[in-house]
Amino acid sequence: MSPGRSRTPFGARLATAMDVHGPLCVGIDPHPGLLAAWGLPDDATGMREFAARVMDAVGGHVAAVKPQSALFERHGSAGVAVLEEVVAAGRSAGTLVIVDAKRGDIGSTMTAYADAYLRDGSPLAGDALTVSPFLGFGSLGPAVEAALATGRGLFVLALTSNPEGASVQHAAAPAPATDSVAGMIAAAAGELNAAELARTGAQLGSVGLVVGATVGDAVRRLGLDLAAVRGPLLAPGVGAQGAGAAELAAVFGAARGAVLASSSRSVLAAGPDVSALREAARRGADNATIALR
Numbered sequence: 001m002s003p004g005r006s007r008t009p010f011g012a013r014l015a016t017a018m019d020v021h022g023p024l025c026v027g028i029d030p031h032p033g034l035l036a037a038w039g040l041p042d043d044a045t046g047m048r049e050f051a052a053r054v055m056d057a058v059g060g061h062v063a064a065v066k067p068q069s070a071l072f073e074r075h076g077s078a079g080v081a082v083l084e085e086v087v088a089a090g091r092s093a094g095t096l097v098i099v100d101a102k103r104g105d106i107g108s109t110m111t112a113y114a115d116a117y118l119r120d121g122s123p124l125a126g127d128a129l130t131v132s133p134f135l136g137f138g139s140l141g142p143a144v145e146a147a148l149a150t151g152r153g154l155f156v157l158a159l160t161s162n163p164e165g166a167s168v169q170h171a172a173a174p175a176p177a178t179d180s181v182a183g184m185i186a187a188a189a190g191e192l193n194a195a196e197l198a199r200t201g202a203q204l205g206s207v208g209l210v211v212g213a214t215v216g217d218a219v220r221r222l223g224l225d226l227a228a229v230r231g232p233l234l235a236p237g238v239g240a241q242g243a244g245a246a247e248l249a250a251v252f253g254a255a256r257g258a259v260l261a262s263s264s265r266s267v268l269a270a271g272p273d274v275s276a277l278r279e280a281a282r283r284g285a286d287n288a289t290i291a292l293r
């Protein structure tokens with residue numbers, strides 16, 4: 001894939017990858033407990049072997065992988081070097097890499113995060129980045145600009161899978177708006193996608209949302225029109241956090257065609273055997289395909 005402005009936008013690349021492999025993203029979360037279960041040391045060498053096995057198993061076989069940055073950062077620069085290797089392995093395998101670093105900062109420092117995670121040639125730049133809009137959606141401007149300029153994508157936290165998220169994300173926006181905070185985030189992403197899709201003619205924009213598969217009836221209760229976002233909807237919470245096929249179908253309704261279900265521990269628990277991992281990912285993708293049909 002050639003870097004730079006000529007690259008097909010992330011939303012279009014993700015739509016193709018989901019068509020080919022099914023709507024599953026495999027999270028690469030080297031938790032200490034998983035390293036122990038795989039007989040690996042809790043250090044950078046253990047994480048390197050862990051990540052290499054996951055990439056051997058699923059690289060070229062799933063729509064996307066999502067390395068969780070904090071779990072690599074635990075081992076400092078040696079751990080971050082392993083994260084960089086995962087990004088490079090995804091590129092070699094032709095598998096989209098969503099770096100889950102949940103970055104968000106005031107504009108001037110957001111520019112530096114954008115440079116680290118969304119610039120061609122940066123060793124930490126995958127195909128998309130998770131970002132936090134809770135310093136104001138506008139603070140993400142430098143990331144939006146960098147992502148769209150380089151054919152990358154963003155997943156903006158909107159309705160997160162953890163129970164504590166509701167206390168902020170379900171809150172009503174300040175008057176005169178009537179939307180919830182999550183609704184305002186969805187609307188802002190939708191505006192960016194409308195502009196991108198008007199330019200490119202693609203079906204799916206590059207500014208996605210994170211909406212946990214565990215959020216129950218929140219989408220309906222808050223009146224969110226997720227289909228109107230016209231961007232990908234990353235749905236963590238499938239597997240270890242308790243959501244399954246029924247929850248995926250119920251949470252996303254008419255927007256289900258844009259959903260990329262995400263599972264980490266429930267797939268990784270099948271390791272360390274590479275073929276067992278690949279089989280677990282296959283099963284996850286098949287289940288997501290059926291649930292979101």
Ligand SMILES: O=C(O)c1cc(=O)[nH]c(=O)n1[C@@H]1O[C@H](COP(=O)(O)O)[C@@H](O)[C@H]1O
Pocket residue numbers: 027029066068100102130159160161162210211212236237238239240241262263264265266
């Ligand atoms: O942005 C994320 O990836 C994310 C958002 C969210 O709302 N909930 C959530 O669980 N995640 C991430 O998704 C992964 C879920 O892992 P499992 O619960 O093991 O499938 C973790 O890496 C979380 O940090």
